[in-house]
Amino acid sequence: MNQRELQALVEKISIDSFGRPFRHQATFNKRLKTTGGRYHLKTHHLDFNPQILDVFGEEELIGVIKHELCHYHLHLTGRGYRHRDKDFKELLQAVGGTRYVQSLRSIQVKKVWQYRCGACGKLYIRQRRFDTSKYVCGECSGRLHLIGQEEI
Template identity: 50%
Template structure:
């Protein structure tokens, strides 16, 4: 699917589900890593993660576009367009959109805890994705020194 086809799909979804025109551009952005898509407040454009299309197909892209169109239309109308706003949640339910995309959930599941640490005093161990400076941090339970396993 090209960016032009994505824009046409977005215009079609907007007309069908929202009964409103989508006057901006929709494009794929492969730099998106942790999200399926985003609505750009400054430009009005919508960007979609191409991995969503590759991994899950057209229906996943449609769900992402519905979510981003909720942000789009509410923002242009001057209403609550953020996730926590009631107007956003109500519109998302009405168009049968989803709050989270599958690609984001899979990304979170794939993240592995690469570093394991233990307290030298109380022997409590824990895992972290990022490396800790063991000279700077101490055990939360007993204030003992940490060691990398």
């Protein structure tokens, strides 16, 4: 999905679910890491995390869009737009938006470095790369050799 398709989807959901037009800009923002979307109070633009669509699919993205549109429409009408406000909770329930997005932290790939002792063959896994000329095996004091990097 590109920016134009996202904009059209947000406008369609705004009309269908809220009965009001969305007249601002909706974009994907790759810098969002822990949140599904963001509503800007000053500009009224919406940002969405593209990983939500890639990892969880379009249904989850639609839930996030409804959540951010709740902030948008309530703020523009002068009602309680914050998460703790009763107006927000009621509108979110009425349109079927998601309260929380599924966690992306468990999806993130972690890279580790693997080293093997040349004498006894013991395997060492480390998060940071180190200089093998400065360190030896803790079991037999043999030389360590870098095997490579692996994703967990």
